Amino acid sequence: MQRSGPVDGTPAEAEVFTTVLTSGPIARADIARLTGLSSAAVTRVAKLLIDEGYLEYAPGEPAASDETRMGRPSSPLRVHADQTGSFGVIVRRDELIGMVCDLAGGPRVAERRPLTDNRVEPAVAAVAAFYRDLAASAQRLGFVDPPAHLGLSLSGDIDHDTGYVRYSPFLGWRDVDLGAAVSRAVAAPVVVENDVKALTVAEQWFGLGRGITNFAVVTIGTGIGCAIVVDGGLVRGAHSVAGEIGHLPLGDPAVQCHCGAHGCVEAEASTKALLDRCRAATGRDDLTIGAAVELARAGDDGVRAIFSRAGQVIGLALASVANLLGPERVIVAGEGVSSYDLFETAIREAFAEQAFGAAHQVPIHVRDLPFEEWARGAAAVAIQELVFPSRQRVANDMRRRTGVRRG
Amino acid sequence: MQRSGPVDGTPAEAEVFTTVLTSGPIARADIARLTGLSSAAVTRVAKLLIDEGYLEYAPGEPAASDETRMGRPSSPLRVHADQTGSFGVIVRRDELIGMVCDLAGGPRVAERRPLTDNRVEPAVAAVAAFYRDLAASAQRLGFVDPPAHLGLSLSGDIDHDTGYVRYSPFLGWRDVDLGAAVSRAVAAPVVVENDVKALTVAEQWFGLGRGITNFAVVTIGTGIGCAIVVDGGLVRGAHSVAGEIGHLPLGDPAVQCHCGAHGCVEAEASTKALLDRCRAATGRDDLTIGAAVELARAGDDGVRAIFSRAGQVIGLALASVANLLGPERVIVAGEGVSSYDLFETAIREAFAEQAFGAAHQVPIHVRDLPFEEWARGAAAVAIQELVFPSRQRVANDMRRRTGVRRG
Structure with missing residues (x-):
């Protein structure tokens, strides 16, 4: 397998990480049961993710199910929240709402600031300035690796794969290469997502979609x-x-x-x-x-x-x-x-x-969710990009002709 | 891994088989590329499927991509169509349309007969008699293992997992345990599916959904x-x-x-x-x-x-x-x-x-499709049940909490 990021970025990694994120602390045997992956695959992938610092053993007793099913005890796994994190910013018509989340999606910093000029260029500059302030706050949170990835969400027709805004009626933006522009301005990886889709990722990971x-x-x-x-x-x-x-x-x-x-x-x-x-x-x-x-x-x-x-x-x-x-x-x-x-x-x-x-x-x-929860969704999308960067590409290639959903 | 049928019935098997079915003859390297599975996994699964008689090497030249990517030549794979097959029957208000398909979904026998009494009991008897006649025709086709699985399709609200017909307005059926009744009558495994869904499987495997x-x-x-x-x-x-x-x-x-x-x-x-x-x-x-x-x-x-x-x-x-x-x-x-x-x-x-x-x-x-194509969809659903019988169960368990689509 070719390495395309911190980890392989294969679907198995994405599944193991996300299972631990949404269901951890969790024993490897239970990960295997929930994902349908073999025990050997879970062990191999979990080792990779532990080596990269993304997962860790939870303190406490070994999980009973591992003892009985796998023949030897092992501690349950959880996401190593302090390893790193991500930024999420939602761009509204007159306001930016930003979050710093840890690797487990836990909110660490939340901040709002007015967006006084929502034309594209000033808005990109405002997002970049906001990012730098959030990054300064994140520096003080003691992450092993300071977060860098930024998830941006806004309403409209967004091409998530390219970071391109086709049309955002409420901002009046058309054909804006937003991901590239913000990425240049902040010198960090940026992922752009439709705001409702980003909120849905938050619900899936932390809310009523769990x-x-x-x-x-x-x-x-x-x-x-x-x-x-x-x-x-x-x-x-x-x-x-x-x-x-x-x-x-x-x-x-x-x-x-x-x-x-x-x-x-x-x-x-x-x-x-x-x-x-x-x-x-x-x-x-x-x-x-x-x-x-x-x-x-x-x-x-x-x-x-x-x-x-x-x-x-x-x-x-x-x-x-x-x-x-x-x-x-x-x-x-x-x-x-x-x-x-x-x-x-x-x-x-x-x-x-x-x-x-x-x-x-x-x-x-x-659900009466504050806009911070929407920004948290943008941060979750950035965590996806950080932990399994090739996810989209892999997802697009796979099953293109099989007609079988893997699992 | 536990054996739950002719093959493991894992998602990987389903994917490899279906990739070969819809894209074969195909080299193992191309299967790996299309499915996102590792070369080792494809080789292992392909061996299992070959051992069971479901896949075979296509005659002709070794595939170039296998030579270059995997270091040694190997022939492309295809479905071993004559290994076995399945029956598909669509139940319409006044007619049964039946097919015998080979393992690759190729139509071998097609037949229609009137359904003179579409109340449940006579209809079950008519389907059973039709099945026996189709099975007799299939006997003469020279399959290694005579087909046994029957896919039944009809319009209405069908629970595919249990074979239960909740409501079929056009037949006037409500709460009919159809899968069990037909299975008893024909002493063979039966799978029941909504007719439009079965047709869609046919389109996905053989038609415009490929x-x-x-x-x-x-x-x-x-x-x-x-x-x-x-x-x-x-x-x-x-x-x-x-x-x-x-x-x-x-x-x-x-x-x-x-x-x-x-x-x-x-x-x-x-x-x-x-x-x-x-x-x-x-x-x-x-x-x-x-x-x-x-x-x-x-x-x-x-x-x-x-x-x-x-x-x-x-x-x-x-x-x-x-x-x-x-x-x-x-x-x-x-x-x-x-x-x-x-x-x-x-x-x-x-x-x-x-x-x-x-x-x-x-x-x-x-698409102006004859009802034989709908019956072929029912046969395709039966092939799914034959080749990866635990597919549904696995699909229901997997990703239940991960929120990540595997691939």
């Missing part, structure tokens, strides 16, 4: 987004398009969306769509979304109906994901969750009516 | 069905529900579907929905679907508009799959394809309007 292999995250707010995990892997789409739940035509066909199509979920349920409708209904052109929420909570029937209609369309969108993919659960997140009380009944009713057969059983979990 | 890892098959006709392949694996859904594209609410919300929900694709675009509308439009209660197609082709505007509207809803459904999952291609099949000319313009226009961003690039392929 221990399950099929789930979806739907975000409501400025945009209506979605990321889907099928059999443990994030769906990226052949053309880097996937999860565009905001552009399913489940709404009123008479309503045109900013994308040009009609009846899109986003055209009725995004924050802007809600606000436009609430302003029209109340005749108050200066109404803010916060004020609209207050009016609805105070019992304004017209405004309540607007939120309720948005909830209905969102419920149909959740049912569409359930009918097409049958996830084990659907997680609803995003800023819109702060006024979930105004959507909830309509969401549940529409979902119950439209979910087909056993899809009724798909539970919907509402 | 060589790609992300695609969808959408069937139009009596029902509107869908099966989705993500990263090489068929999406089955956590609750055995997936691919229910017929119940996305993309149509007129005023129209109620047989499932109880409103606006379902099936409520406007299934054969029955089309026929009901054409009868209402023409005032001819005895109109057949064939006659409706003739009327439309002859230029009847009212009937043409009904087909066109169905095409529009189908186009929105294809765009929804493209927006959510970004497949490399979408394959449209099913009986409805025989009148695709009446849907085509509306499908293309609706797809073009609704596909988001790069999803516009997703090509749509129309």
Whole structure:
């Protein structure tokens, strides 16, 4: 095998590391059971990862399962959190939120700062300055190797493999080679990911996606987004398009969306769509979304109906994901969750009516996650890049013709 | 490793066998490259599969890539088609279509017979009698081991792991332990699969799904069905529900579907929905679907508009799959394809309007496949069960907590 990074970067390494990360401390026999790898392979890969400092033996008793199944005792393994770490930054329209995470994804530093000019060049400079400050903070945390990898997340159509931003409507960016630009500015490896996908990695590693292999995250707010995990892997789409739940035509066909199509979920349920409708209904052109929420909570029937209609369309969108993919659960997140009380009944009713057969059983979990958790997702994506850098390449090559999912 | 069948049934075996099946004759070095397995693992697994008679060396020159990459020449591998085979039968409302395939999925015998009584018990007896006749034909084909495994496919909500039919609307079956009943009747291993999923396995192994890892098959006709392949694996859904594209609410919300929900694709675009509308439009209660197609082709505007509207809803459904999952291609099949000319313009226009961003690039392929090809899919599912019987179990256990797709 050829070495392409700190470790081989093979799928087996990625699996062993991630199993220990999400389930550790864990005995090697249990890693073998969970991954389907042979005991010999787990032992070989674990040794590599220990040699590189990524894994370590957990203190305490030897694991019983190793004693019985492998003939000799050995301590359970855990991620060596202090070996190194990564940075995660989410770029929002007017704000950067940054995290320093250790190798186990544990949050060590969290910081926000305003983004005063979100045109590309100033934004790249602001990210670079933020990175340097976060790196200075990280220096004081006593990592064996100071973290270097930066995970960047932002909304829009992102090519994760190349770090290229095809289109980010909310930042107004088109065709920006962001990964390369930031990497030059910080002189460190940078990986770029769509913000909802990065959040979904955080949920998969540390949140409600732990221990399950099929789930979806739907975000409501400025945009209506979605990321889907099928059999443990994030769906990226052949053309880097996937999860565009905001552009399913489940709404009123008479309503045109900013994308040009009609009846899109986003055209009725995004924050802007809600606000436009609430302003029209109340005749108050200066109404803010916060004020609209207050009016609805105070019992304004017209405004309540607007939120309720948005909830209905969102419920149909959740049912569409359930009918097409049958996830084990659907997680609803995003800023819109702060006024979930105004959507909830309509969401549940529409979902119950439209979910087909056993899809009724798909539970919907509402998560009010701070943007730090989104930044943590970006840091998790950077950890993936650090620990198994060839992961994407390997994933793209493998099984291209086999038609068999490995495991 | 424990032996659980003719071979280990590990994911590596499944991958090597399927790579040789879909890409053979193929050198071991190329198998290693395509699967991401190490050369040593490929050699070990290939030896096992050769010992069992499933693979053989192809006659002819040693493969160049093996000479250069592995230091010594070796012949390319192919599936030993005559070693054994499998049976595939699709159960339709009034007909059984059966195939005998060799181990490489090559069709050897194809036969149709009427299903005069489609209640469960007579249908099981008819399938068993058909199996015995197919087995007698297979005896004369000179297989080393006579085929025994039977793959059964039918429309509806099928639990592939248990062979249980939860609900098959077109047969009117509910909660039928079909796999067990047929297995008892034929004294052979039986695997049951949803018909669209089985067809998708055929496309993946022998058709337009060869060589790609992300695609969808959408069937139009009596029902509107869908099966989705993500990263090489068929999406089955956590609750055995997936691919229910017929119940996305993309149509007129005023129209109620047989499932109880409103606006379902099936409520406007299934054969029955089309026929009901054409009868209402023409005032001819005895109109057949064939006659409706003739009327439309002859230029009847009212009937043409009904087909066109169905095409529009189908186009929105294809765009929804493209927006959510970004497949490399979408394959449209099913009986409805025989009148695709009446849907085509509306499908293309609706797809073009609704596909988001790069999803516009997703090509749509129309396939007019005979039901023998569907039966071949059922036989392919039986080959999977024969060659890697623990595949499903392994797949369910693996990666359950890792969050990393192996390759």
